[in-house]
Amino acid sequence: MSSSQYWSRRIIWLLLAVVVAIFVIRPIHLRMYVSPPAYSLYQAVEHIPKGKLLVITADWEAGTKGENEPQAAALMRHALKRRIPFALLGINYPAGPTLSGNIAKRLAAEYGRRYGVDWVNWGFLPGGSQAVIAWARDIPRTVIKDAYGTPLNRLPIMKGVRDIKDIGLLIDVTPSSTVPIFIDYIYGIYRTPIGYACTGVMAPEAFPYLDSGQLVGLLKGLTGAAEYETLVGHPDQAMRRMAPQSFAHLLVIALIIVGNVVYFRSRRRRDDA
Amino acid sequence: MEHANWFALLLVVGCSATIVTTILRARSGKELFIRRIPGLSAMDEAVGRATEMGRPMLFVTGLGGVDVISLQALAVAQYVGRMAAKYGSRLIVPVVDPMVMTIAREVTRDAWRAEGREDAYRPDDVRFLSGEQFPYAAGVIGLMNREKVASTFFFGYFYGEALLLSESGFEVGAVQVAATPATTQIPFFLMSCDYTVIGDEYYAATAYLTREPNLLGSLVGQDLAKAAIVGLIVLGTVLAMIQGKEHLLMKWLGG
Amino acid sequence: METRRALFAYLAYLLIGIVTSALLVALSQPIQRLFAPISGGVHSPRFWLAIAISVIAWGALFGLLHRLPSRAKKRLIVIVTFVSGLFWVLEFFLPAHSAVLFFWRPAHGNPFTPLKQPVGYALQVIAGFTFFLASLNLMRLHAGHLARLRAGWYNSLAFFVAFFAMAAFGLWAYYDGKNPVAIRWNTWLFTDMYVPLTGTMFSVTAFYMATAAFRAFRIRTAEAGVMMLAAVVVMVGQVPLGMWFTSSLPLQGPASNLRIEVIANWLLGVVNSAALRGVLFGLLVGGLAMSLRMWLNLERGAFFDQET
Numbered sequence: 001m002s003s004s005q006y007w008s009r010r011i012i013w014l015l016l017a018v019v020v021a022i023f024v025i026r027p028i029h030l031r032m033y034v035s036p037p038a039y040s041l042y043q044a045v046e047h048i049p050k051g052k053l054l055v056i057t058a059d060w061e062a063g064t065k066g067e068n069e070p071q072a073a074a075l076m077r078h079a080l081k082r083r084i085p086f087a088l089l090g091i092n093y094p095a096g097p098t099l100s101g102n103i104a105k106r107l108a109a110e111y112g113r114r115y116g117v118d119w120v121n122w123g124f125l126p127g128g129s130q131a132v133i134a135w136a137r138d139i140p141r142t143v144i145k146d147a148y149g150t151p152l153n154r155l156p157i158m159k160g161v162r163d164i165k166d167i168g169l170l171i172d173v174t175p176s177s178t179v180p181i182f183i184d185y186i187y188g189i190y191r192t193p194i195g196y197a198c199t200g201v202m203a204p205e206a207f208p209y210l211d212s213g214q215l216v217g218l219l220k221g222l223t224g225a226a227e228y229e230t231l232v233g234h235p236d237q238a239m240r241r242m243a244p245q246s247f248a249h250l251l252v253i254a255l256i257i258v259g260n261v262v263y264f265r266s267r268r269r270r271d272d273a
Numbered sequence: 274m275e276h277a278n279w280f281a282l283l284l285v286v287g288c289s290a291t292i293v294t295t296i297l298r299a300r301s302g303k304e305l306f307i308r309r310i311p312g313l314s315a316m317d318e319a320v321g322r323a324t325e326m327g328r329p330m331l332f333v334t335g336l337g338g339v340d341v342i343s344l345q346a347l348a349v350a351q352y353v354g355r356m357a358a359k360y361g362s363r364l365i366v367p368v369v370d371p372m373v374m375t376i377a378r379e380v381t382r383d384a385w386r387a388e389g390r391e392d393a394y395r396p397d398d399v400r401f402l403s404g405e406q407f408p409y410a411a412g413v414i415g416l417m418n419r420e421k422v423a424s425t426f427f428f429g430y431f432y433g434e435a436l437l438l439s440e441s442g443f444e445v446g447a448v449q450v451a452a453t454p455a456t457t458q459i460p461f462f463l464m465s466c467d468y469t470v471i472g473d474e475y476y477a478a479t480a481y482l483t484r485e486p487n488l489l490g491s492l493v494g495q496d497l498a499k500a501a502i503v504g505l506i507v508l509g510t511v512l513a514m515i516q517g518k519e520h521l522l523m524k525w526l527g528g
Numbered sequence: 529m530e531t532r533r534a535l536f537a538y539l540a541y542l543l544i545g546i547v548t549s550a551l552l553v554a555l556s557q558p559i560q561r562l563f564a565p566i567s568g569g570v571h572s573p574r575f576w577l578a579i580a581i582s583v584i585a586w587g588a589l590f591g592l593l594h595r596l597p598s599r600a601k602k603r604l605i606v607i608v609t610f611v612s613g614l615f616w617v618l619e620f621f622l623p624a625h626s627a628v629l630f631f632w633r634p635a636h637g638n639p640f641t642p643l644k645q646p647v648g649y650a651l652q653v654i655a656g657f658t659f660f661l662a663s664l665n666l667m668r669l670h671a672g673h674l675a676r677l678r679a680g681w682y683n684s685l686a687f688f689v690a691f692f693a694m695a696a697f698g699l700w701a702y703y704d705g706k707n708p709v710a711i712r713w714n715t716w717l718f719t720d721m722y723v724p725l726t727g728t729m730f731s732v733t734a735f736y737m738a739t740a741a742f743r744a745f746r747i748r749t750a751e752a753g754v755m756m757l758a759a760v761v762v763m764v765g766q767v768p769l770g771m772w773f774t775s776s777l778p779l780q781g782p783a784s785n786l787r788i789e790v791i792a793n794w795l796l797g798v799v800n801s802a803a804l805r806g807v808l809f810g811l812l813v814g815g816l817a818m819s820l821r822m823w824l825n826l827e828r829g830a831f832f833d834q835e836t
């Protein structure tokens with residue numbers, strides 16, 4: 001690597017760090033416009049039939065906390081605010097239910113909601129797609145105990161919850177490709193609505209499913225979380241991070257322009273020589 | 274779907290029959306054409322560079338478990354391993370899945386054995402780093418920097434760590450060849466790698482590198498199957514324009 | 529000659545497949561009973577008897593396999609691969625219920641479907657063993673570095689400390705969830721160390737993204753220019769500051785289509801989706817072809833031996 005490349009990289013990193021740091025330390029409020037996919041997901045949650053459960057999967061882990069945590073928090077806040085009973089379930093990362101459970105505990109305390117009555121953490125279910133198929137057929141026999149070791153039959157929220165027909169909506173919060181499993185085996189067989197909250201980089205892959213109606217809604221990364229916070233009426237960590245993200249995007253665009261200017265100038269110099 | 278409907282059965286059986294037929298026909302000795310894929314052509318160059326510089330190569334098999342994608346990656350790893358054994362170079366294969374590690378060990382050992390260099394084979398060069406995404410990425414980046422690899426090969430399914438790995442390889446000055454079926458990571462590899470293999474060129478890798486008639490015949494079958502799917506798409510589009518979303522084909526497909 | 533050999537080979541596979549499938553179907557109930565959880569768990573003598581029988585049986589089987597000549601081993605691998613694949617093919621492609629096909633079954637249900645779960649459990653157990661093997665490999669590697677005090681030996685020491693600390697406190701907190709020491713240490717190691725470290729690794733992506741964009745995005749051709757414009761529109765249309773640029777345009781009506789977030793969503797939802805679908809079809813057909821070649825032992829060249 002040449003000296004100029006070495007130093008230009010460090011300068012760019014410093015610029016990015018400074019831009020992000022400025023707006024983290026001195027946040028500014030930006031008006032959020034909600035995209036149709038996020039609005040559709042919000043409406044799907046609002047219209048969950050009474051008596052049915054919302055399932056929010058905890059298929060994320062510490063690495064993607066920056067994007068998935070605000071999404072999970074916004075969804076849980078919506079459910080707790082509107083008193084929609086929800087369950088957490090992980091099929092991909094064992095640590096996911098723990099991380100999501102911590103968020104749910106914090107938010108439930110804010111709204112005075114009770115564990116086992118307003119929400120439950122089913123924990124991690126190993127076995128991938130086979131586990132999902134078995135879970136859809138018989139939830140209590142597949143999950144058996146919650147994430148904290150309590151038998152499900154002792155939890156009031158589980159009264160009347162037998163199988164997938166008792167689930168009103170399933171939202172997959174994940175940075176990985178677990179949503180095809182739910183689309184194949186849950187929507188494909190039982191027509192249970194599926195929502196998707198993914199990291200920004202995975203969002204383009206979700207649009208074909210959204211277009212075909214296999215997904216009812218989509219939250220795209222941190223922006224999706226901020227949109228959802230706006231809809232729920234409680235701007236939180238995602239909204240606070242919108243300003244740093246916005247200026248970081250503009251910085252990257254500026255860098256692309258500068259890079260191309262440098263490139264064209266050096267090309268012209270070579271042509272002249 | 275839990276069990277196939279008649280359309281899925283027809284489609285899979287039809288595509289499979291086409292592929293098997295073209296494979297069997299390819300054995301008859303007919304020369305089959307495959308277009309040039311720059312990324313795969315560059316693999317020999319990457320191995321040569323590592324040999325000249327006396328530095329090791331790195332072959333990253335992605336985050337998948339034991340599935341078709343990882344097995345394809347290991348097939349290419351064996352090809353690279355054979356070249357490494359032939360030229361006396363070193364190939365490090367860090368893996369994220371323990372089952373893939375056991376298979377990778379056998380595959381690379383076979384490569385060295387095939388070149389008569391089993392004594393030079395280092396089993397510790399195929400190592401399990403971590404079962405988690407970012408610890409694995411951190412381990413691979415550390416390996417790249419400590420071993421000062423001359424060439425890196427990214428073959429397999431990647432997620433967010435794709436850019437981390439490829440940029441680290443760029444920093445170290447390695448020649449990088451990437452091939453992944455993960456459509457979301459292709460842009461990152463295109464930016465940071467010298468050569469990138471896109472889409473179903475990934476599955477053509479073994480056919481391209483070995484020129485085995487079976488594999489080339491399979492590619493022909495795949496192309497025919499894709500043509501049939503394109504035909505269905507065109508038919509569906511025309512029907513949708515005439516009859517709307519709930520058209521005849523949708524009803525037949527059971528969608 | 530080769531075609532006749534291939535034909536005989538496939539007929540042999542088919543026969544083996546039919547016999548094995550028939551056996552699986554006939555023994556479906558006993559297999560399910562065999563893999564049913566043993567009541568009483570670790571406190572039941574049946575549990576320990578089952579462990580002992582499994583260890584002896586598998587040890588004997590491995591010993592037998594080890595003694596087989598190489599050619600026989602390859603044939604066995606081919607047969608096992610074919611039969612294993614056949615199970616999943618039959619389970620998926622045969623209907624869930626059929627009074628004609630499954631006439632002998634009480635509810636005319638697919639006989640392979642109840643076997644999916646025991647097979648899934650078996651695969652999980654195998655995965656567990658390989659994880660143990662991989663961890664052992666890692667420890668052996670780092671122990672070697674430490675013993676010889678190779679360059680960077682302190683990293684190997686850090687590995688051992690981290691590995692055993694996390695395992696010890698994690699298991700302690702799991703089995704004794706009320707112990708304050710266990711909880712404090714587990715929280716400190718996982719929530720306060722591991723979580724921020726992995727988050728940091730992911731956040732490095734943003735920095736690499738910036739340098740890669742500066743270095744690699746060059747408008748060398750007209751197509752590259754169009755792609756660049758689309759990328760800029762999508763990037764700007766995803767963030768509130770970008771949306772502010774066109775916020776003066778109405779939210780409804782034809783003029784709303786010129787709002788940057790609307791254009792960005794159109795690019796993602798229409799243009800991008802079409803391209804992705806095309807790539808996906810190619811990948812799926814390629815995956816099908818590769819799976820078929822492996823299942824029917826049609827793979828050749830690197831990695832796969834000649835057909836016997």
